[in-house]
Amino acid sequence: MLYLLDNLEMLSFSRRSALVALLAFSSMLPATAVTTSNAEDAYDALQGWYNESVGLWIPSTGWWNSANCLTVIADLAAIDDKVKAQSQSVYSNTWSRAQQYNLQMQKVVGANSMPWTYYGHHWPFFPKGWPKPPPRVTNGFLNDYYDDESWWALAWVAVYDVTENQQYLTTAESIFEDMKAAYGTTPCGGMWWDKANTYVNAIANELFLDVAAHLANRAANKSYYLEWAQTEWNWLKNSGMINAQNTINDGLDNATCKNNGGTVWSYNQGVILGGLTELSRATNDKSYITTAKQIADAAISALTIDGILHDSCEPDCGGDGSQFKGVFARNLQILQQYSPETRYATFLENNANSIWSNDRQGSELSLVWSGPFEAPANASTQSSAMDAIVGALAT
Numbered sequence: 304m305l306y307l308l309d310n311l312e313m314l315s316f317s318r319r320s321a322l323v324a325l326l327a328f329s330s331m332l333p334a335t336a337v338t339t340s341n342a343e344d345a346y347d348a349l350q351g352w353y354n355e356s357v358g359l360w361i362p363s364t365g366w367w368n369s370a371n372c373l374t375v376i377a378d379l380a381a382i383d384d385k386v387k388a389q390s391q392s393v394y395s396n397t398w399s400r401a402q403q404y405n406l407q408m409q410k411v412v413g414a415n416s417m418p419w420t421y422y423g424h425h426w427p428f429f430p431k432g433w434p435k436p437p438p439r440v441t442n443g444f445l446n447d448y449y450d451d452e453s454w455w456a457l458a459w460v461a462v463y464d465v466t467e468n469q470q471y472l473t474t475a476e477s478i479f480e481d482m483k484a485a486y487g488t489t490p491c492g493g494m495w496w497d498k499a500n501t502y503v504n505a506i507a508n509e510l511f512l513d514v515a516a517h518l519a520n521r522a523a524n525k526s527y528y529l530e531w532a533q534t535e536w537n538w539l540k541n542s543g544m545i546n547a548q549n550t551i552n553d554g555l556d557n558a559t560c561k562n563n564g565g566t567v568w569s570y571n572q573g574v575i576l577g578g579l580t581e582l583s584r585a586t587n588d589k590s591y592i593t594t595a596k597q598i599a600d601a602a603i604s605a606l607t608i609d610g611i612l613h614d615s616c617e618p619d620c621g622g623d624g625s626q627f628k629g630v631f632a633r634n635l636q637i638l639q640q641y642s643p644e645t646r647y648a649t650f651l652e653n654n655a656n657s658i659w660s661n662d663r664q665g666s667e668l669s670l671v672w673s674g675p676f677e678a679p680a681n682a683s684t685q686s687s688a689m690d691a692i693v694g695a696l697a698t
């Protein structure tokens with residue numbers, strides 16, 4: 304170091320400041336760059352929480368989170384042949400078992416627009432006075448929440464992409480049919496969050512767009528799905544949920560159909576990026592990408608500290624909020640692969656490296672990506688952090 308500083312004296316002023324800046328920057332960078340072999344170890348840890356008998360990552364995490372676990376595995380398999388070989392049985396087992404499992408659950412939106420899901424297998428940890436929900440009548444990958452249905456549709460699209468097995472695409476298409484039936488039935492337009500019709504929010508609408516746009520680029524009836532994706536986007540962009548700062552609030556007020564000022568969650572800044580990218584891919588219209596980058600830049604500026612992504616719920620994000628950040632990273636990867644920017648590659652790399660250096664114990668990854676590791680990790684924190692690692696490795 305002394306030697307370096309001595310030599311610095313001999314450099315011209317401008318070269319010296321450039322070098323000082325570089326040294327300052329590199330001392331901030333975590334020591335280790337994450338590797339494919341690290342991602343494989345993280346995959347093994349994730350599978351330690353896989354419940355083979357039901358095809359879900361329970362009780363470590365929940366129903367919709369399990370769809371996200373499946374998605375990150377397929378995304379890793381797409382760039383790693385070893386995981387691709389290992390994960391085949393996970394796809395088929397989850398497909399056949401999860402849809403038969405009578406999962407008991409109920410979702411609510413709490414203070415600060417924080418979603419909470421209560422599961423029968425976590426009983427008696429339901430809020431006091433709540434009756435244990437009845438077992439669902441098994442209905443495949445459908446339940447009472449349109450966002451949950453979409454996560455599964457997207458998981459099966461990701462599995463289709465890596466297996467080219469038509470069965471998975473067909474599953475995604477049939478889930479979409481159930482969602483589509485609810486479109487436009489709210490007083491505000493767009494999609495309901497739930498079949499009980501209590502809330503019109505960003506996540507359910509972004510996911511509807513995202514599923515339709517993914518299917519437009521894969522299914523036989525392109526124009527059908529494209530039309531739905533465009534219908535949803537034309538509503539969403541004027542819905543008021545995208546605010547003047549280009550970040551997206553949680554949802555609409557029940558009574559007025561105006562932006563409810565709900566928390567700007569990372570996943571709501573993420574899903575839209577994948578949806579707009581797939582729309583651009585389907586239409587060759589680059590204006591979707593311009594909008595996506597405005598939203599991505601606004602999110603990175605609003606939700607990062609020293610370049611690392613955070614949600615405002617940390618460190619108490621519950622079983623749902625612990626999944627959010629990975630959704631942003633995964634969808635930034637989709638945007639980055641279609642229309643690259645150095646700043647997005649840097650973002651993904653810094654977050655992935657920070658997770659591996661600061662937020663890890665063995666191969667387990669926890670909630671806060673800047674660290675420190677907080678025990679216990681679970682399949683939600685693991686799969687979410689893996690999204691950032693896969694995003695960095697893939698771009």
Ligand SMILES: *[C@@H]1O[C@H](CO)[C@@H](O)[C@H](O)[C@H]1NC(C)=O
Binds near residue numbers: 354362
């Ligand atoms: C798998 O899930 C079922 C249903 O919730 C549960 O009874 C069983 O104990 C779980 N298995 C493991 C290994 O956690």
Ligand SMILES: *[C@@H]1O[C@H](CO)[C@@H](O)[C@H](O)[C@H]1NC(C)=O
Binds near residue numbers: 412500557
């Ligand atoms: C919206 O209104 C319904 C019906 O009155 C109510 O059950 C629900 O809790 C409200 N949702 C929100 C997010 O305020």
Ligand SMILES: *[C@@H]1O[C@H](CO)[C@@H](O)[C@H](O)[C@H]1NC(C)=O
Binds near residue numbers: 524526527530
């Ligand atoms: C494609 O969707 C359109 C509706 O947009 C429908 O009229 C048509 O029958 C569908 N075609 C196929 C092959 O499914």
Ligand SMILES: *[C@@H]1O[C@H](CO)[C@@H](O)[C@H](O)[C@H]1NC(C)=O
Binds near residue numbers: 621679684
């Ligand atoms: C998983 O870990 C996160 C972060 O500690 C926690 O908020 C969440 O409740 C855990 N999930 C379950 C199902 O226990």
